[in-house]
Amino acid sequence: MSTSMLSGSCLCGEVRFIATGETQRFYHCHCKRCRKASGTGHASNLFLKGTLSWEGGEDLVKSYKLPEAERFTNTFCGTCGGRVPRFVESLDIVFIPAGSLDVEPDLAPQARIFTGSGTDWSCDEAGLPGFSEYPD
Numbered sequence: 204m205s206t207s208m209l210s211g212s213c214l215c216g217e218v219r220f221i222a223t224g225e226t227q228r229f230y231h232c233h234c235k236r237c238r239k240a241s242g243t244g245h246a247s248n249l250f251l252k253g254t255l256s257w258e259g260g261e262d263l264v265k266s267y268k269l270p271e272a273e274r275f276t277n278t279f280c281g282t283c284g285g286r287v288p289r290f291v292e293s294l295d296i297v298f299i300p301a302g303s304l305d306v307e308p309d310l311a312p313q314a315r316i317f318t319g320s321g322t323d324w325s326c327d328e329a330g331l332p333g334f335s336e337y338p339d
């Protein structure tokens with residue numbers, strides 16, 4: 204078991220954080236909630252057993268808990284709307300939207316989950332061509 208120190212920030216850079224602990228799960232989640240919250244075909248979610256500390260912009264962090272959900276909460280920067288991590292007390296775990304990280308995590312994605320809720324157009328790495336930026 205190794206301890207990671209993962210730093211990250213929001214889109215505007217005002218909210219900055221460090222998550223310290225053991226990375227445990229890394230999933231691409233295709234559920235409808237993740238799609239709505241991320242605006243994409245799936246959300247890439249990393250779960251870390253450890254602590255979350257804000258390095259800046261904590262006062263900008265807003266969260267929205269879906270009323271009918273047991274836990275689903277979208278946490279984001281109030282200025283730019285970029286998703287940021289949250290500490291989930293009931294699970295004693297840090298939930299990290301992987302795109303908010305400024306470093307490469309030590310864990311690779313392990314699975315796609317809730318694929319039954321996915322859309323036909325969502326990325327599934329099914330042999331599409333790759334480009335480093337926009338295609339020509």
Ligand SMILES: [Zn+2]
Nearest residue numbers: 213215280283
């Ligand atoms: Zn921001």
Ligand SMILES: [Zn+2]
Nearest residue numbers: 232233234237
């Ligand atoms: Zn999901």
